Amino acid sequence: SAVISQKPSRDICQRGTSLTIQCQVDSQVTMMFWYRQQPGQSLTLIATANQGSEATYESGFVIDKFPISRPNLTFSTLTVSNMSPEDSSIYLCSAADSSYEQYFGPGTRLTVT
Amino acid sequence: QKEVEQDPGPLSVPEGAIVSLNCTYSNSAFQYFMWYRQYSRKGPELLMYTYSSGNKEDGRFTAQVDKSSKYISLFIRDSQPSDSATYLCAMNYNYQLIWGAGTKLIIKP
Numbered sequence: 001s002a003v004i005s006q007k008p009s010r011d012i013c014q015r016g017t018s019l020t021i022q023c024q025v026d027s028q029v030t031m032m033f034w035y036r037q038q039p040g041q042s043l044t045l046i047a048t049a050n051q052g053s054e055a056t057y058e059s060g061f062v063i064d065k066f067p068i069s070r071p072n073l074t075f076s077t078l079t080v081s082n083m084s085p086e087d088s089s090i091y092l093c094s095a096a097d098s099s100y101e102q103y104f105g106p107g108t109r110l111t112v113t
Numbered sequence: 114q115k116e117v118e119q120d121p122g123p124l125s126v127p128e129g130a131i132v133s134l135n136c137t138y139s140n141s142a143f144q145y146f147m148w149y150r151q152y153s154r155k156g157p158e159l160l161m162y163t164y165s166s167g168n169k170e171d172g173r174f175t176a177q178v179d180k181s182s183k184y185i186s187l188f189i190r191d192s193q194p195s196d197s198a199t200y201l202c203a204m205n206y207n208y209q210l211i212w213g214a215g216t217k218l219i220i221k222p
Contacts, residue, residue: 001159031208042201042212043157092156100145100205104156 002027002095004105012111013083020079021108023093028073033102034066035092043092049076083112116140119202119213127221132189136202136213139183143204143211146178148187151199151215160200161187192220 003026013019023032032049047055047068055068070076080087093105119136126132134148145164149157163169166180175188189196197220202213 004156033209040217042214045209048208094156096208099208100147100162100210101159102203102210103159106156107154109154 001101002029002097002103004093004095004103006093006105006108008108009106010109010111012113015084015112017083018079018081019083019110020077021091021093023076023078023095023105025074025095029095029097030073031096032070032076033094033096034068034076034078035094037090037092037107039090046078046091049078080110083110085112088112116211117202117204117213120216121214123217123219125219125221126192128192128194130192130220132187132192132196132218132220134187134189134200134202134216134218136185137183138185138204138211140204140206140211141180141183143206145205146176146185147203147205147210148174148176149201149203151201153198157201194220194222196220 005024007022034046035043037043045058046061047057049055049068049070051070065081067079088111091108094102096102117138147162148160150160151157161176163176163178166178169176173190177186199215199217201215203210
């Protein structure tokens with residue numbers, strides 16, 4: 001199984017600013033994903049990070065708000081832009097080499113004031 | 114109707130009890146069925162996956178899939194306080210996972 005790290009683990013940001021979250025995998029993987037999870041809730045997929053091409057966004061999420069990069073097979077970033085208090089959440093990165101086995105990072109806990 | 118239904122609980126049982134966690138789903142195209150465990154303030158951890166119908170056992174954990182009823186279960190034998198966590202079921206659709214709401218499980222010493 002892949003080991004995934006995320007930075008930062010938590011942050012408190014002011015509204016209107018942007019935060020970039022980094023996700024590092026200890027091995028090359030085919031797929032990387034970004035999720036959002038409200039406390040006590042299930043996971044909502046934001047986008048699939050594609051190596052060498054634009055990310056694929058789910059309904060309700062747009063590139064201008066959540067730009068994603070994936071420069072290689074072990075690294076991805078998610079930026080939360082022009083933040084508002086509604087963006088306060090836990091952001092999770094995951095990696096997969098198959099259609100069913102996804103491994104998750106520890107998450108980034110974001111609070112927007 | 115959601116594609117995957119899971120009772121959010123909480124489910125509280127005494128230590129040593131057998132725990133049964135369940136999900137129902139509507140899409141017959143799902144092929145792999147996963148159970149994840151998530152401790153508070155941690156990312157989800159893949160516990161087990163099952164392909165198609167049948168049972169799979171790993172230590173105290175047994176995953177069961179009944180595709181004819183569109184129903185999956187996770188059984189935990191000899192439950193321990195360390196099993197207290199949220200358990201999420203997930204099913205694959207191409208390379209994406211469709212998630213249940215998660216069941217919060219509390220094992221009382």
